[in-house]
Amino acid sequence: MNKSWFYNQNNQIVLELIKQPWAWYIAGPLLALVAIALLFFGKSFGVSATLRTTCAALGAGKKTSFFHYNWKADRWNILFVIGAIVGGMIASQFLMHPTVSVSPDTVQDLQKLGIQDVSGLAPADLFGWQAVFSLKGMVVLVLGGFLIGFGARYAGGCTSGHAISGLSNLQLPSLIAVIGFFVGGLLMTHYLLPLILQL
């Protein structure tokens, strides 16, 4: 075993990690490591709380007591999502693999619903700027966003806070919330989205 072989192998590994999408058994544990790191920083992993912090920072506390709290103690979560934006920028510039590998069954289902172009990370009809000028686009963007914000705060957390942090801590309320996430997701995917896409 000579040295150059070792280095070649190593470079190969690094390159493959960038070129290929990551499997679930790599991504899941890495995601847990982020949550565990935050625990050791003395914080609890939960992204939707940033929305409340942002509302409070924008002065919503003057109107409602819900936003009248010491939000400056939660500034760390704003830093975290700034990092997430930067991480997205870095990944899109340097680490992106060419195509998202979606199951052929899903592609077929979506084509039946009229989504022909399944390239990129999201259909351009719904997530390009042209969506702002279509009714279905506005419903998806505005109503979808509203439900995310309203629902997450009502349930006291989103996928990160309930599904990851909450379930890790064996919280029954988090299990109820996650069941709710799936009931809502299944209703939307199978019954409501087909109607919205016809708008």
Added chain:
Amino acid sequence: MKTIKYIFAGILFGIIMTKAEVISWYRIQEMFRFQSFHMYGIIGSAVALGMLATFLIKKLRLRSIQGQPIAFNDKKKSIPRYLIGGVLFGLGWAMTGACPGPLYVLIGHGFGVILVVLASALLGTYVYGLFRNKLPH
């Protein structure tokens, strides 16, 4: 280091969410159609490792880097707030194909129109704050 570690954690999060394609609208559709194990594997393995870490932190009474005991807050017991809130959140999740984390990562990817989703999510959060006392919890 006091603040930058949170930014680093966020950057790592953004890269993982991208490389695992969690930020893809198609991947969320695939999950809600039960047509791939991918998303279930990610959430499942993250929770499995998270459970182990939480157990060990409690068992060994580990401390944070500031030297404080690591505390876990139990969620308040209730059904309506988690179920109703959860269903509403799920409707939005399947519509936009993104939960709050991926929204930020997608903005980093240059999806400018996601700012509309984010602004609507802020409005939703605000409206919840306004009507919180009138909702069943």
